[in-house]
Amino acid sequence: MLIRRGNPADLPAIGKIYADARAFMASSGNPTQWKDGHPSRDMVERDVSPEGRGYVCEDGGEVVAAFYFNIERDPTYGYIEGKWLSDEPYGVVHRIALKRGTRGVGAFCLNWAFERRDNLRIDTHTDNAPMRKLLDKLGFIHCGTIWILGGAEERMAFQKLGGFSLDPIRHTLPKNPSQNTGWIFWPRCPRTVYTPPALTAGGKTSMILVDKGVSGGVGFALAGGAFPYFPRVRVKGGESGMLLREGQVRLSSGCAISGVFSKSGERMGGGDIVASIAVMRERSNGLGGGFAGYGIYPENKDLYAFHIFYDHQAAKTHCEEFLGEQFDIVNLSKIPIRKVKAITNEPLIWRYFLTPLHVRLLDSQLDEKEFVARCVVRINKEFDGAYVFSSGKNMGVFKAVGFPEDVGRFYRLEEYAGYCWTAHGRYPTNTPGWWGGAHPFALLDYSVVHNGEISSYDANRRWIEMFGYPCTLLTDTEVITYIIDFLHRRQGLTLTEIASVIAAPFWEEIKDM
Numbered sequence: 479m480l481i482r483r484g485n486p487a488d489l490p491a492i493g494k495i496y497a498d499a500r501a502f503m504a505s506s507g508n509p510t511q512w513k514d515g516h517p518s519r520d521m522v523e524r525d526v527s528p529e530g531r532g533y534v535c536e537d538g539g540e541v542v543a544a545f546y547f548n549i550e551r552d553p554t555y556g557y558i559e560g561k562w563l564s565d566e567p568y569g570v571v572h573r574i575a576l577k578r579g580t581r582g583v584g585a586f587c588l589n590w591a592f593e594r595r596d597n598l599r600i601d602t603h604t605d606n607a608p609m610r611k612l613l614d615k616l617g618f619i620h621c622g623t624i625w626i627l628g629g630a631e632e633r634m635a636f637q638k639l640g641g642f643s644l645d646p647i648r649h650t651l652p653k654n655p656s657q658n659t660g661w662i663f664w665p666r667c668p669r670t671v672y673t674p675p676a677l678t679a680g681g682k683t684s685m686i687l688v689d690k691g692v693s694g695g696v697g698f699a700l701a702g703g704a705f706p707y708f709p710r711v712r713v714k715g716g717e718s719g720m721l722l723r724e725g726q727v728r729l730s731s732g733c734a735i736s737g738v739f740s741k742s743g744e745r746m747g748g749g750d751i752v753a754s755i756a757v758m759r760e761r762s763n764g765l766g767g768g769f770a771g772y773g774i775y776p777e778n779k780d781l782y783a784f785h786i787f788y789d790h791q792a793a794k795t796h797c798e799e800f801l802g803e804q805f806d807i808v809n810l811s812k813i814p815i816r817k818v819k820a821i822t823n824e825p826l827i828w829r830y831f832l833t834p835l836h837v838r839l840l841d842s843q844l845d846e847k848e849f850v851a852r853c854v855v856r857i858n859k860e861f862d863g864a865y866v867f868s869s870g871k872n873m874g875v876f877k878a879v880g881f882p883e884d885v886g887r888f889y890r891l892e893e894y895a896g897y898c899w900t901a902h903g904r905y906p907t908n909t910p911g912w913w914g915g916a917h918p919f920a921l922l923d924y925s926v927v928h929n930g931e932i933s934s935y936d937a938n939r940r941w942i943e944m945f946g947y948p949c950t951l952l953t954d955t956e957v958i959t960y961i962i963d964f965l966h967r968r969q970g971l972t973l974t975e976i977a978s979v980i981a982a983p984f985w986e987e988i989k990d991m
Contacts, residue, residue, distance in 0.1 A: 479583070481590050484526035484534045484544065491541035492522055492534065499575035503606070510631075511603035517573050525573070529816070535587050543583045545574035547591045549749055549892050555599055555635065560622015562599070563637045567756055567883060569595030584612050592616075594892065595749055596640025601626075601633040610634070733917075733929040734758035734882065734903030745773050748891030751899035756883040762903030764820075766916030767885040768877025770925035771896035775872050781808055781831040782850055785868035785875060786857075787913055788826035793863030800861070804853055805832035813876075813889065820884040825913055829874075847922055847967060852946075854921060859948045865914045870923035877916040885916075902927035915951055919959040922967070926959045 484492065500512045517525075525532025525546055535543035549569045555562070571591050576583045592598050601624055602609040618636040625632050736754040740746055751769060775783055784801075788794040801807060809831040815824070834849050842849050854866045868875035873896075876889040882903040886892075902917035918925040935954040938961065943949060945968075947960040958980060965971045965979060 479535055479537045479542070479586050481533055481535050481587065484530070484532040486523070486526055488526055488534050488541055488544075489519075489522065492526070492532075492544040493519070495541070495544050495575050495577050496522070496573075498578050502578065507607070508603055508605035511606055521573075529814075533587075535583055535590075537580070537583070540577075542577040542580050543575065543587050545587055545591075546570075546572040547594075549595050549752075550887070552599070554601070554626055555624055558622045558624050558635055560635065562621050562635075563619060563639050564597055566597055567595075567753055568597040568599050568637070571598065571600045574600075584609075585616060588612070588616055592638060592640070594747055596638075597753075598638045599635065600637075601635045604632075604634055733927075734761040735901070735927055735929055737900040738898070740897045743773075743897050745776075745895035745897050746899065748774075748886065748894040748896070748899065751901050752883055752886030752891055755886075755901040755903055758903060759881060759883070762881050764881050765879060765904065766877065767880055767882030767903045768875060768901070768916045768918050768927075769882070769886060769889070769891060770868075770873065770875045770900045770918040770920065770927075771891070771894055772873040772898040773896040774874055774894045775831070778809070778831045779872040781833055782869060782871055783874055784830040784832065784854075784866055785813065786828050786830070787865045787867060788828065789863035791826070793861060794826055794828065797857060797861050797864040800853075800857065801830060801832065804835060804838050805830075806835055807832045814893070815888055816890055818880075818884050818888045821878055821880045821888045824878065824888075851922055851963065851967075855946070855948065859950055867914055868920050868925075870920065870925075873923060873925070875918050875920045875925055877918065878913055879916065900925065900927055915953055917955060919953075919955045921959050921963050924959060924962050924966070926955055926962065928955060928958065 496512075496517055500515075503509065503511055522532070522544075524530050525544075531546055531548040533545055533547055534541045535545075547569060549567060551567075552570045555570070569591055571588065574584065574587060588598075588600075598618075600613065600618065602613070613636050616638065618638045621635050621637050623632050624635045734755055736751060736758070738746065738751060738754070748769070748771060751771075755767070775781075782805075786797065788797070798807075798810075807830055811829055813827045813829045815827065834846055839846060839849055842852075844852070850869060854869045857864055857866050867877065874894075876885065876891065878885045878888060880888070882901055886901075900918060917927040920926070935957060938954070938957045939949045942957055942960045942964060945964055947964065949956055949960065961980065962976055965976045966973065971979070
């Protein structure tokens, strides 16, 4: 069996499945759960539209189940007579129905949804004994009662959690942490590693490193298999104790950083990186959040993927004329988004898969990457109202003004999969809140996030501008991104050498050299 997004061609099969489900409910003591033709045709058509979240399960090419799945805060679950197991970001399943005579299909669909969000909520009618039995078998916990249709009808509410928790108040540091306990300690900056079960395969484990260090520290993404997975471990920025919630503490110069890298190259869903950064909401202020994913465009892996913000249609027209003169544009489209209440005033957001025109590349006498980099820099400097915020191959940056978890929902990151993800919360320290200024900053395949302010911004800016990198954003991160490109791609330094250049040793280390 396989599960895929539904489409309008599936409507006849889905309609029959739902009609048979209503008849079965009525004949088995549950006549009121799906009364009056629920789910309506309009609802099902929305589910299978390009913006919908309807899925179907196929077996041998035949549709044998239909359901709705999304990672969202469902208003129906805003009030419960009882208590949810966790209030962290969760997935929901609604309108699940199976073809008559099938076996194991319901469990297959719910397990599929749980693999994509291991914090899953669902509800059902008290009289729906088969569904209640299935939920109990699959490990869902009855949490209480919720109401639908404006409070007219009640439903039993269930939730299932995975082997680790993203609840930020859970645990204290052991007195003597070591690698064997799942903790990593670097000078001045404790960090915790957790491994979602979905990222462990074939004995190769990918780990997420969550930066909970002091303000001004640096966050890194690590990968490896040496550290065990310990559930429900979280840490405050000090030796021990519980992490205070938003409103109880404000870190005036803090940033949130998270990253994950698969050693095996296995692609991971974007929902995991969104969940990892959500636990650090107190280190963000809603003025910017963003993500970078690598390996997310395998079908266009040999093409440059430009993500561009436009302030207005005239900027888009002007920029596309330039792109058409310099590149073969293989595909262009709006970047898919969903409306999120917390994300407002979005610009026009477009994506282009392209490759330099051969004749233009020859005329320029530049190598391909230098040609592309110069085009990006020219657009960002000279084209009013246009900003290229991502320009690498088989990778993409997604950023906005907002908390990072809201940005992830806005860009529907759970629909992407990549072998490496980074995330950042808060905002550059030298600029006001606007979309282009949020982290990550990117040029070609490089993307950069960091914690704290780089105080030597102006000297760095003047230096890098001498080499053809005009800095227009007034932010230290733009400068660092250009420095990395210059030192690595153009000067041939290794990344280790570049790290030593950008982050000089402490004085106590220098005197021992």
